Amino acid sequence: MTGRSISPAVIKRLPRYYRYLGELLENGVERISSKELSNGMKVTASQIRQDLNNFGGFGQQGYGYNVEYLHSEIGKILGLDHIQTMIIIGAGNLGQALANYNFDRIGFHIIGIFDVNPRLEGLSVRGIEIQMMDDLPAFLEENRVHVAALTVPKKSARPIATQLEELGIRAIWNFTPTDLHVSEEVCVKNVHLDESLMTLSYNFRNRGQEKYSYRSYMDDKD
Amino acid sequence: MTGRSISPAVIKRLPRYYRYLGELLENGVERISSKELSNGMKVTASQIRQDLNNFGGFGQQGYGYNVEYLHSEIGKILGLDHIQTMIIIGAGNLGQALANYNFDRIGFHIIGIFDVNPRLEGLSVRGIEIQMMDDLPAFLEENRVHVAALTVPKKSARPIATQLEELGIRAIWNFTPTDLHVSEEVCVKNVHLDESLMTLSYNFRNRGQEKYSYRSYMDDKD
């Protein structure tokens, strides 16, 4: 369980498994085989078994997988089994939209929103008061923060990322349309909306040219 | 230029090339070699040359690439060389945030916002009046729409996607945390925020375990 590191391709599929299993759970499905999962998710059964076996065997020969158990195990792998805290840096439209999104559902609790605009000071979003960036260092002294979502204007993205790193933040969810320059210590996950839209544009304009394949699912639609 | 279809892995990298070249352009850089690009973008020079050669040769031996030319050619490949229209379905926080995001910058012009909530009727976001879903069919008769961004609640996502398909929409930018069931005719690009956050969570909790590699850039940080 220690040495080998898991391929990013595998990691990227786990949340989708997790979500699908969650839906099965809601529908009262107790057990499922890799073959059935394969049909429902448009992934090969072989890949599902390979993926899961990176983390140990969760199934049983002749039976398949227990939905509830598998769901909770994948949740553990993804770190969803305990509450993590998040702050939002940048209280603009996107920042406020994130604050209103229910990430508690997957174990992420938003405990602070920060901005530089004094006109926003004291306003609340979903019961969380917007604070000034100057207050951030003190806030981080008092509160353990796992993830910072970055929704500031492009031009302030890099300096603020540097500041966050200096303040000890080790995971940044980056919504700014730029690449951040932080040390290898800091995990960055980009949500580049413009790039996402551009690939949709490409696929839209060249649609019909791809030969259909199972594999294309994740590549094309994500 | 016709037959072979381009790998999704290549397509996914194009927007990032485009963005980086745009920055070089702003900084007045006229020419660049694949080696220099490689250094700046943390991708191998070999990969850059391979990627570009899927679309024909944009460079010149002994010289490298003309930044402006390459930027504009990639823009054409991605369909950014002419204005495309977009509507937003769901005028909640996320929908409004998208309406306020400047996608005109990359050639996408938002021409309509729709919702089912009558209390939103007549309100404007960035000068665009929110219309009722009932008005959508008539609107689509009058206006050519290339892309529909879907920012409705999870439970209405699938029926609305079906409706959009029936109304002739052929590209959906899906922000709902679910997979849509539409025909192969319709291009779907998912922005699954919850899944994105989950992979960040995984990487954050297992940080330091990956061996560093060039390749990991796109996989880890996107």
Add this chain to the structure above:
DNA sequence: TAGATTGTTAATCGATTAACAATC
């Protein structure tokens, strides 16, 4: 026990990297 389905090894496929001849 017989049937089903996993866990896992082997085969295939595709994507990345390396190398180098072509050529500006």
Add this chain to the structure above:
DNA sequence: TAGATTGTTAATCGATTAACAATC
């Protein structure tokens, strides 16, 4: 011309799929 750097072919690497023995 000599040097630089592309376009492209070949080699490597990794990820997906297939197959099957293990076993519930």
